Amino acid sequence: MSQAPPPPIFANRVQMGKAIVHKGVSFVPVELSEMGMFPKGKTFMLAYRLRDTSLSPTFESPVAHLFCGEREDIRPLIEKVIDTYHQIKGALAS
Secondary structure, three states: OOOOOOOHHHHOOOOOOOOEEEOOEEEEEEEEEEEEEEOOEEEEEEEEEEEEOOOOOOEEOOOEEEEEEOOOOOHHHHHHHHHHHHHHHHHHHO
């Protein structure tokens, strides 16, 4: 899979390897892939890991994927992923 240069909406908010922290959990982007062109524009797949240092040992998720349109604001999607993690955190820690 070839990586396309990120569109402006991603470039302003997401950098590969640079964590975005929300409610104490880090969202770490690892790969951005262009999935194709659709009627509303390009769609991208963002591969990421979650890292929670509040747990001992530190929890690091397997790579997961988030899909986003090129003009879509990705920050609310990232926050929703982290909010969902907080809801299921207890089950993951056990």
